[in-house]
Every structure is written in structure tokens, then in C-alpha cells.
Amino acid sequence: MSLLPIDEAQARVLALGTFAAHEEVDIHDALGRWAVKPVVAQRTQPARDLSAMDGYAIRFADMPGPWRVTGESAAGSPFAGRIGAGEAVRIFTGAAIPDGGDTVLVQEEATRDGDRLLLAGEGPPHLARNVRRRGLDFAEGDLLVDAGERLTPARLAVCATGGVGRVAVARPIRVAIAATGDELVEPGTSAGLDALPESNRLLLRSLLADLPVTFMDLGILPDRLDVMTTAFAKVAADVLVTTGGASVGDHDLVRPALDAAGFSLDFWRIALRPGKPMLAGRRGATAVVGLPGNPVSAFVTALLFVRPLVAHLSGAADPFPRASSAILGEPLAANNNRTDYLRAEMRDGRVYASTIQDSSMLRTLARSTCLVIRPPHAPAARAGDSAEILTIA
């Protein structure tokens, strides 16, 4: 059986989606969304030379004083006059440097008696000390956030400072989620020996919670072709995510149900552990990603495929999770043909994979802080070797 390599499967999943229409939103509602157009500064920051400290605006040429204090400049209330020879103006952080002034003497290095000001320390060592020059941060017309970049807290703050009140983003991505399996019951309800509390919908919603999505919950679908087909046929969403029923058993009906509901399959089964039986396809503008039922497999495939797809449709230029490198704390065996994502913990700067890597084990996943990525056919690794990891907690 030939299995699709991960990077190829990821590219194909992104290609199955249809981009969402754009909308303009207030910057207060834009956290976590992606800019779909470059955001350009509408003003220069600072708009004029400002003081970086509380103290006295002076002319550097007049060092080491003394000075005569002729007025005050506060943030938002500039001094109207000019600083002449031997003159100083009381100034506060963020206030405009008055005309004629060029340097700020901090108040800790000055003593004042009425309008008489004396140096009481070393004073500013050079011209323009403690002055923030006009345009130090950015100038009108500068790029603040590029198209495809995420609107993080700091980027929203720079938009605000740049005089930008609204940004163009993709409208929220509509994600429909269905769990499948006769054994599944809603969490928190009493379960007999043959019932299993359903956890994948909560897992998925939580994994997508920081993305711009609206959810449609299709609930728990029984392993019945007619019920699944009816449910899938009705879906009006950008992305349909199913979990379970993706493998080869007699009760694994997601593929035939999607087919009967009008979806065409793009691929099924990939070179990934856990997550091999994943499938993907589309119907019109709706992409479908069918995740395996095992919770850890659902977690890994959601991280590698569903989150990136949603981010991509939201306008992300770089939608994939970013790997970093870590030092192995113990040896690892050689890998076979599937990329492996091992549940692991970071301790004292070294990474340790759990001894049992069973894709049903949620407690192991819940204790893990990262996944160690083992590429196909990776040779055995020793303690001290470096490995790629994905941080998950």
C-alpha cells in the first residue's frame, strides 16, 4: 500500500479549501485574524521629537548650565515658546521638545530652586540624549503588518498607533464537526461498559478555539450509512471535519457516506503515525478532512492538517505549525516509512518520549509537552542527538 507523504498531503489539503470573502473589522475585533491586505501607517510615530524622560529640555551647547526655567512641556500640552541660550523647559516623558531645545537633562541629575536650574550629576553625555526623534518608530506610509501576517497583540497595538482603526480580514471560517461511532456518548453522561465518552469534538473545538472560526456541531453520528449520509449532505460550511470510521473495518462508513453525500475523495491514508487512515476531499466550496477516531491520531492530524487549513483559508501566509529543535534525553529506535510524532516531555532541557506510543492514550498525550518528529526511515538516534519537535503545551 503506498501512503501519501505528509508534506504532499498537507499541500493537497490546503488546495481543497475555498478562500473566504474579505471583510473590514474594527481593530478591537481583529485579534488572532490574519491581515489580507498590507496595513500601512497613516501617521508618523512619534509625530515630532519627544522627550523619553522626565526632566528639563535644554540646548546641549549650554552644558553644564546653569539654566533659567521658562516654562513647561507636558504630553499633549507643548510649550508654546522657544528655548533660548541658557534657558530650560520643564518636560515630561512623551512631551514635545520645544523649539530651540535638543537634549533632555533627567531630573535626577538636576537641582532646582525657583526658576534656577543647576546640574547635579554628569548630565547628558551627548546631543539629543533622551530625545525620541520624529519617525523613530515608523513614518507615514511604512508597512506595519503585511498581508498574510497574523494580527497578534503587538501588531494590533502598532495598527492603533499607526492611526489605523479598521483592518481587512477574511470572514470567519465555518467549521462543521462530526464524531462517528455507536459506542460514543456525550461526556458527563453515565456510560456503561460498552460506551465511551466522546472527546474528539471537544479536542477539535479546543484546538481551533484561537482561530477565527464559527462552529457547527453535527453531534455524534451512529455507524449507519443513511444517518451519516443525510448529515453530511446537509453541511453548509467551509470545512467539514469528521472523526472516526476512517479505517478499514466493516463499521468504518465515513468514506462511503461522504461519497453518497456528494463529496469526492482526494486522498485516503498517509505516511503518518499516528493518523494513517486520514482522508480528505471536497464538495463544491466545502473541504472535508476525515480524521481517524483514535484521540491521539485526531489530535496530531488536527494539528498538521485542520488548523493549517483553517489558517490558510483565513489568509495565513505561513499556516503550518513551526518545529524547533531539541536534544534527546534518551535513544530512539530507527523509524519505518511513516513520519512519527512521538508524545514526549521536556525535562531539564532534554526531551524524553513516552515508552508506550498508543494512539488511544489520552492521559499520555495530556502529560506531553511536545511531539518528537521522526522522519521516514530516520536512523536510530542516541541521547544527545538533536531532533525536531512541535511544542504542544
Ligand SMILES: Nc1nc2c(c(=O)[nH]1)N[C@H]1C(S)=C(S)[C@@H](COP(=O)(O)OP(=O)(O)OC[C@H]3O[C@@H](n4cnc5c(N)ncnc54)[C@H](O)[C@@H]3O)O[C@H]1N2
Ligand atoms: N485492520 C486494520 N485496522 C486498523 C487500521 C488498519 O490499517 N488496518 N488502522 C488503525 C489505525 S492506524 C487507526 S488510527 C484506527 C482509526 O480508525 P477509525 O478512524 O476507523 O476510528 P474508529 O475505528 O472509529 O475508532 C478508533 C478508536 O477511537 C475511538 N474513538 C472514535 N471516535 C472517538 C471520539 N469521538 N472520542 C473518543 N474516542 C473515539 C473508538 O472508540 C476506537 O477505540 O484504526 C486502526 N485499525
Ligand code: MOO
Ligand atoms: O496511525 Mo493510527 O492513527 O495508529 O493510530
